[in-house]
Amino acid sequence: MHLDWPVVGRWQALRLFRKAAALAPDDPAPWYWKIKVGRYLGSADGEALMKSGIFGVFERHADYRDVWAFWEEIYHSPGVLLRAAAILERHAGHPIADLRRAQLLTEAGEYDAAGELAAALISGGRTDGGVWAIRAQAALESGDTAAGLVFYQQALRHAATDSLELLWRQVAPIAWPDEDSSYAHTAPADREEFFRAFWARREPDLLTAPNERVAEHFERLRHARRNFRLRHPQSRFHYSPERRALMSSQNRRVLEALLDFGIVAGIVPGRSRFADEIQAAGVGVDVRDVPEPDSITRYRRYGFDGRGLIYLRYGEPQRRLVDHQAEVEAWDYAVGGSLARLVFARASSDSGSDMVFYPTSRGELHNVAVMLERDATSVAANQDVFVWAAFFRGVLEGEQSVYVGVMADTSAAAVWDDEWIEVGRHVGLAPHVFTLARGPYTVGVDTRHNGKRGRLRATIEVPTLWRGTLALSSLLIGVPVDDSAFGRDEVARAMPGDGRLPRDTSLALYAEIYGLSIDRAGRSLYEVEYRFEPVGGGRAVTLSFDRSVLGGAVVPERILVQPGRIPAGRFRVHLTVRDKVRRRIAQSTYITVELR
Template identity: 55%
Template sequence: MPVYARAESLLSAGRLKEARALLESALRAQRDDPRALTLLGRVHLAWPVIGRLKAWRLFEQAARLDPSTPEPRYWQAQVGLHLGGADGERMIRDALYHSWELDPAYRDTWDIWQQIYRNKGHIRRAVSILSRHAGNAKADLRRAHLLIELGENDAAEAILADLIAAGRDDASVWALRAQGALEAGDTAVGLAHYERALARSGDDPLRLLWKQVEPIASPEEDSVYAATPSSEREGFFQAFWARREPDLTTAPNERIVEHFTRLRRARHLYRLLHPQSIFHRSPERRTLVAVMAPRVLKAVREFSHPLAGPVPGRSRFEDEIQAAGLGVDVRDVPEPDSLTRYRRLGFDGRGLLYLRFGEPRHRLVDIGNVEVWEYVVHGQPVAITLARASIAARFGETGALSGGDVVIFPTSKVELHNSAVMLERDETSIEAELEVRAWVAAFRGERPGEHLVYMRATPDSGVAAAWDASWTELARDRGTGPHIFRLAAGEYHLGLDVRSGDRLGRLRGEYSVPSLWTSQLAVSSILAGVTADTAFGRDDIAAAMPGDLRLPAGSPLALYAEIYDLPANADGMATYEVRYAFEPVGRGRAVALSFVRQVRAAPSVAERIVVQPGDVPPGRYRIVVTVRDRIIGREVQSTLLNFELR
């Protein structure tokens, strides 16, 4: 076996001493062998504890002997990754510059570049080097990416347009075009480009579509994306934005535009300054942040801000801690992984919060590198403490904050919970100030298996939408309602947004469409309204049923439901007992009305009554309809309907 192959095999097997002896012997025979020098450098790089600087010198020697290959420079970047810190970053940056001069797409050098701090000067030098490879599609794509980081969107667009004209038509190109246009404020063009990117999401060599949204993804979305085949990626991203759409009454999804606007600002203000700091790589080092707690707590006590309660819900971080049987110290940073999310995503704690929730309502800052950001999350005031604390204080300075990146620094268990939850959610800054009340009802459709789902809201001018369980949009309807969707039995997400003047009301919820096609006795939802027609039908009452379910007590109350698959006797007749139970919500008395009906058996039988004023006193009620057939004795109940007589 040749020396190189043998050394590579020994290195892969972790037999470092043997590999070192073999390569040193080869270099004694030929001291200026760049390949042997590179392999020996890799052995020293893999050596426990020591050997990093020795490895760097060997790679430097190999690079000078053979300046035509980027491999030694690539391994110099690996030395910098092992060393970390500012010195390591400088090594990485210089090594990547040299490597790109030879090969602008060598191995994973672009991914390594994403892991280091880069200011405008660093980026401009990289752009200059990559411009020497103009016409190389990979180099041009990366150069356009860097120009967008600099805010030079016109220059980036020119490069990307040329790439497409030359036949490069994948999602990465279109995703960058979309980002450049959206960050420049050209919404229509940016969204059109983004749709083209999504249509090509199965071919995204730089994984840009995911990297653009990863900072706001939930842990569940992270897991689902990793398991989604490339052929289904478009559906994943469509669903990703569907669940975040803030205003159904407008044509574009403003959350997409909002996200890219936040992304540009976060990159400018909250980029991670020390991504190679050991803080971001070592859970043990992060525990040392606890020594700064007295200083942080002292600063927070000087702020005047309202007490915050817990945000509803629970984070995956807390579930993992609980499953492991661990306690949660109030000084812990909510970071369950060995590599911090700050490092993975390239933003400090402020950037992560800003990308997910936008500008805080209030921002309290002291001169000692401590901040408190205040938000309202799900109606709950929340205060999140941040501290510039990723670089530990010098020995003996137990109360000092000496610098580094701004990280989330919970000062109580409530704050730990809130920050953990907020790092797994995101919200639009488009406020929905208008209170929306609505009802949903389900009936059989005309075709087997089909269900008609009625929706109506107050105010009643708006847009309703239905998505399946994976957030694929199935239907959207605009108007005053009731909105009617044709759906199969199953789980759905429903949305209903309304406008009154320039105020927006937003409603989102899950709805389970019951199976009303079981060939067994079943009953629909209940409708309630005021109508002068005693022979009213389903659509008559649906049109008369207000979205807020507030009905006048002085008018006759019409109730409507449908009964399905009543059993028949030998004469084709069905006999059933129906009971309307009005249960008061709060104070009041219960009212029950019962009737025995005999009707011609049919797949669907309309059940209707008119309750006269005074039969049910004014008040708030839950009503349920119980149907019991008198032939085989089967009994079914409707879903509850909450309404108010006033």
């Protein structure tokens, strides 16, 4: 009853809980309720009570009620982590106590001890995903990348048995909104697939193995935990929009510091789920306008200040400016071709002296919102990648052969379905050929060319070419090796990724026609028209031919254009086929080429 009263009643409740603890020294319940008193009080005094209560519970029980949820609500200094680990050692042999102790040792930076404990648990028969996750984290954060990645693969294989959801806890601070909601509805049996898709989405270089982004994330996690921990998670700032509104009084000192930093006004491409709210924010943007997905701040949810949240997602900024006197920082990142600025400030002592996002314009607010819903590798790609995709019928009904072309010394391409499950990967010289069903996919291409690295991720929609009506494949164009004989693969190999072709050589064009009508003599009669439309306007060049061929399900269509027939310039090229037997028309999609 006293606990539900205002502050005075809660202090009375605390006295009663202390009395109960003295009367029942082995009972964790009074200590548990002491945690709740501290949580109700909030701020530094309340957190001190919570910490004392948590340690009291740990001394008596390693997994009492939801004590570990309260543990996530206090500041985890190395000393606090090690003290909790030492207390849990009294419960050695308890499955939760042992695993939690390994977790605490890892977060305290005691990697050898954590790894040895996790290894001992595995040797003793514990093979659940949580044990492997902690062993992997300890190895990766200590710099033993090779072993850590092996352990992490084991963790993924056993993800269904990760009862404490440690695998998710490791990556939740960088999850995208759709991943956040998807994981909440993922059954344990599907977790391995979820995490493999999670990392596939982030793989920075398809030419190398394993995925560098995994080790990079754990290195960032180690650095952020050491430098950007949220020190006062019980501050009312994290629970109360009204309290955050009071922090807007700090605008002047923030703006004065930014004047000294200079102006960076780049806008990050993309749209956040809060775009409409941001658009309505008006001119006077400040700390209170930072959107939060639910009733508590992201800082409090993940245990990092604003710098830590963004560091986990993007790593070191391109430039970091600090005004120690004003307690303001500006971090500049190159994102999507723009140099974007994020501003952090200690909004006031009431915010717990933690650095929080402090946007001063709608553009900065947009950047915060978008960047908190994405992440990026620090593995730089310093070369543009030019890629084309072409679609043909596959061997089996319903399948399409998808060609992915790129111009590079060597390249790798991968395709993922709409759930980021990999359906194919090829490494070597382009074009890369995949067999795919109709539907949406993401294509990734990584290149090495002239010693530089290129990267591209794009979505494609694979059409069906099995409709039973007249249909065309994509159109290919290139410089043939042999003018007298060329087919699909020969032209695909000759088609440049950037669409640039010499005008003083012969050009081969190739496509396939599906579903042509057949007359009584067993032949297909049709007209083809190749049309070169100048980009930007001008007179088009048209090449037309009448054809009569032996009928079939697939009819190859090809021509050889002699040098000089097409003038120099940039053109949009497409093919039109007119079936003369049933009076039907089909047209290919456009491709853009430049003759030089």
